Amino acid sequence: MHVSNSAELSRAAAAVAPGQDVTVRVPATSANLGPGFDSLGLAVGLYDTVRVRTSGEPGTLVRITGEGAGTLPTDETHLVVRTIRLTVESAGYALQGLELDAENIIPHGRGLGSSASAIVSGVLAGNALLPAGHRLDAAALLDLCSRLEGHPDNVAPALAGGLAISWEEEGAFRSVTAPVHPDIIPVAAVPSNELSTESARGLLPDTVPHADAAANSGRSALLIHALAAQPAMLLPGTVDFLHQDYRAAAMEPSAALVRHLRENGVAAVISGAGPTVMALAAGQVQAQEAQSLINGHLEAAGTTQSWRVLRLSVDRDGARVEEHLR
Ligand SMILES: Nc1ncnc2c1ncn2[C@@H]1O[C@H](COP(=O)(O)OP(=O)(O)OP(=O)(O)O)[C@@H](O)[C@H]1O
Ligand SMILES: N[C@@H](CCO)C(=O)O
Incomplete structure (x- = not known):
């Protein structure tokens, strides 16, 4: 994953509204599926959930239950926090206080797309905090998540569900959802x-x-x-x-x-x-x-x-x- 610290980004102009409250649930994913290296991924029924609240006071509070509780950082360096701030600041907005509750079910570092799910959680939460009319569309969300993760095969099915076929074309990551037999x-x-x-x-x-x-x-x-x-x-x-x-x-x-x-x-x-x-x-x-x-x-x-x-x-x-x- 390639998420830079928000301090590296230019200072944002308008502030996102305090008092917002957003929950994002994202599935685990299995990428490659054998021959689909960096291009195929399947979403599976294991979910991480984050709840994000904004306030007018600066600071970040992170509470984690499940995977990574006690080992993941609970400050600005937390992957979901970094991704929320990056998404908001890239759109030209500033984000003051942030409270994050993370309920982590997806095991980390095992090949079930935990970092992709964290990035998708952060990007979708950050996007939802932006005013209507300033939010990224589905194509831009996929491209941003893929860039932050470094490859699209986990983030694409995490965003859309099912089986995703992804590729890079003219500098942008793209994806389609393909059918999966019910058996x-x-x-x-x-x-x-x-x-x-x-x-x-x-x-x-x-x-x-x-x-x-x-x-x-x-x-x-x-x-x-x-x-x-x-x-x-x-x-x-x-x-x-x-x-x-x-x-x-x-x-x-x-x-x-x-x-x-x-x-x-x-x-x-x-x-x-x-x-x-x-x-x-x-x-x-x-x-x-x-x-x-x-x-x-x-x-x-x-x-x-x-x-x-x-x-x-x-x-x-x-x-x-x-x-x-x-
Ligand atoms: N929910 C989360 N919150 C914060 N950080 C996370 C979270 N999930 C994963 N991470 C970070 O991502 C790391 C794991 O990412 P890594 O890409 O190595 O494995 P993976 O995404 O689980 O597996 P794969 O990419 O092979 O499917 C964790 O060690 C942690 O630093
Ligand atoms: N296609 C990626 C998936 C893991 O994130 C790899 O195999 O490295």
Whole structure:
């Protein structure tokens, strides 16, 4: 993520109104889905919620429950606070007092898009604090969130829900939402250890063989078809040539679990930059089978205690903003 401190921004002119009260709920996301490196992402039913109130007195108060309580900063350097202030100040407004209540459910540094969800929360909250007529539209929100995160594949589905296909064109990030078959059930195996996206990106090569790029193109096209219309093709559709093998040494237990699931016919991938393993099950029976395979593998490895297995849903609504009247 690339969010600069608000102190680096030029001084804003008009002040946003004090006494505003906004709640934003944003889903977790699983990026890449195998061959869709930096371009595909799926929103899933795990949510972070922030409530933001403005006042006329300077200062910032942050209260956190759940993930990151006791470890995340509670001052101006908090990612959501920085993103709110940046959004407001970029629009030419000043923001005085800010009170933030964060209820964090999405695990951090596991490949479930926590930083993207925090950035989307901050940008949407900041945008809602601006006067009508000065707010960013959907395209500008996507571009700003993508720029702050560094890539669009998590922020796009976090904003819109469902499956997002994203790309960069003429200097702007763009995205469309593609259909997801109702039978598809994401099952996540989340290890207790974190791996930062920054360090996982550092493991990637600058170039890849042309044959790998060509093979990856075919699989990512097949994946879109499998997700939309033919879940039985998810196993061949989730083969990746661009990132998982290069990163495997940094998350060997996750790589081994992906291999185990795939050898048993379950379309498993590394979620985002890892180390979470995401199985895309084609229906209830396969979702149950995926959970059993995961539990059996973890028991055999003696590591059941350090993983959480979550049967999720596909989120189809994306981020929600609620402006409370005071
Ligand atoms: N709700 C949040 N509030 C404040 N900071 C957060 C929040 N969520 C994530 N962050 C920051 O983002 C970091 C994690 O970001 P990182 O990009 O490494 O992983 P991720 O987004 O969870 O995974 P991925 O990008 O692979 O899906 C946390 O360590 C924390 O600094
Ligand atoms: N496409 C990104 C997703 C994680 O943020 C990566 O794999 O690095």
